[in-house]
Amino acid sequence: MxxxxxxxxxxxxxxxxxxxxxxxxxxxxxxxxxxxxxxxxxxxxxxxxxxxxxxxxxxxxxxxxxxxxxxxxxxxxxxxxxxxxxxxxxxxxxxxxxxxxxxxxxxxxxxxxxxxxxxxxxxxxxxxxxxxSLEAQPPVPIPVIPEFTDTRFDRVEVGVIRYHASAPAIIDNNTDSTHVAFVHSGSFGADQDPQIGIGSVERTSFGISISFGEMPVARTPTAQRRGTRWSVTEMWLPFVQVGRMHYSDGSTHILVKGCCPVEDGVTDVHLAVLRNDVSDAFDRQAIIDFEMAVELEDKAVLETLPAAFPLDPRLQTHSKHDRPGIAYRQALADFLAGLS
Ligand code: FES
Ligand SMILES: [Fe+2]
Structure with a gap:
């Protein structure tokens, strides 16, 4: 027993x-x-x-x-x-x-x-x-996001969301597309097939990069008709996500999550969106409301996880779709060991 x-x-x-x-x-x-x-x-x-x-x-x-x-x-x-x-x-x-x-x-x-x-x-x-940084001369680069100074992109600061969850768990959640059909069934995941494609992961100088090939979407943001989407998500170690979603109608949406580790089990997520599809009909408040609703769906689940984040993949059970999350754990463990 x-x-x-x-x-x-x-x-x-x-x-x-x-x-x-x-x-x-x-x-x-x-x-x-x-x-x-x-x-x-x-x-x-x-x-x-x-x-x-x-x-x-x-x-x-x-x-x-x-x-x-x-x-x-x-x-x-x-x-x-x-x-x-x-x-x-x-x-x-x-x-x-x-x-x-x-x-x-x-x-x-x-x-x-x-x-x-x-x-x-x-x-x-x-x-x-x-x-x-809490120590002088931090040896790690700040993320580089060229679209912040690209005049074709408009920036919407969605807000700062206080999570009672650990920063690595929030980033791990963003490596994981398999939760969408369940956690986001009330928003953009309503029609999502749980048997989603597996992202390809690459180790980079700043962390990891996760790519998803073309996937069909019912409506593209600008043309509002059937099309495709492909995405690349960068995880800048330790706790910053930059997710770029490209649509076949030329729209690009970039989700930036800067996670501040407040203390064990508490994180402030600085959430901003950059978009190149601003028009007269562009509704800034609607974007904030949508992104906030999605964020609160994640928050409800992530706040049930422990403050201790498992860096060692052997502590949990995985499916083949969890490859990006395992890569993040390994990259973060190596990164922290390199700074110790
Ligand atoms: S001046 Fe006395 S505590 Fe700051
Ligand atoms: Fe999510």
Whole structure:
């Protein structure tokens, strides 16, 4: 007789808990859409670490651990005055490099404690998102998505969706076309045959690429008649998906999911769509509503999975259609080992 146990419970060999991985601290992660960081400091949590982001009047983005060195108040509750970040507790002011420049309680000319410096973090903007790493000089590239600067494409920021699920499980879900007929039966998967074709997978310098050949579709987006679709999905390690869907009527839709690993079992998904088929009839809100409905269908199932993600394929059972998901596990395991 075997003893029943929850295979997803607790840390153990072969599983990834994002908050326990030093390697993930060395990676860039998307923490916000650029437009979310404006006149006030913004709070985020990345791999369990509180992070503050702010802009100086020159438009430059800055980030630090969200703790004032004085009494550890959250700087994200403070204000921006000129090019200074002002702590809400005792009003200490910090310059763009994180050094204290004024302590209001001290008389003019008094020396400032040299240790009064924020723990600055690397921060950059790319692909419409703000990216932060918890360690200096992250050795991993930020995804390259040329369509973000291609004027033929219009961008729709669908939103930031808080999942109570792990970031790798969300990416794994996007390697997997076999769930569509079931999870998305209420939306675009209504007529989907579960015996769908198997994607071909390729290891790349950034992660994996999954290709699906031509498949018939009942309606193409622009011509609104029968046609075909083919798609290529890139998984940029560790947790970014770029899915390109091409239609026989010339439409291309690109789904970008930047997953921020907030902590074990919690992820913020930054979801944006790029499309080249904008017309006068283009309904931005309808696109947001559709993508959000699809996302919520995935979220409902993914939130039932454990926070511990199985990197070792031997921990689960697979069918031949799961090849892309197995490739993602192996690529992610190799990637994390290479950073350790
Ligand atoms: S805690 Fe920030 S100034 Fe005192
Ligand atoms: Fe899905």
């Amino acid at each position: 075997t003893v029943a146990a929850d295979p997803g419970s607790g840390p153990r060999d072969g599983v990834l808990l994002v908050g326990q991985s030093p390697a993930l601290r060395r990676c860039w992660h998307p923490v916000a859409f650029c437009g979310q960081i404006a006149a006030a400091p913004v709070a985020r949590t990345l791999l369990g670490t509180p992070v503050v982001l702010w802009r100086t009047p020159d438009g430059l983005l800055h980030s630090a651990v969200d703790r004032c060195p004085h009494r550890w108040a959250q700087l994200s509750r403070g204000t921006i005055a000129g090019d200074r970040l002002v702590c809400p507790y005792h009003g200490w002011q910090f310059g763009p490099d994180g050094a204290v420049v004024e302590i209001p309680q001290l008389e003019e000319g008094a020396p400032l404690p040299p240790s009064a410096c924020l723990s600055m973090l690397p921060a950059v903007e790319a692909c419409g998102m703000a990216w932060v």
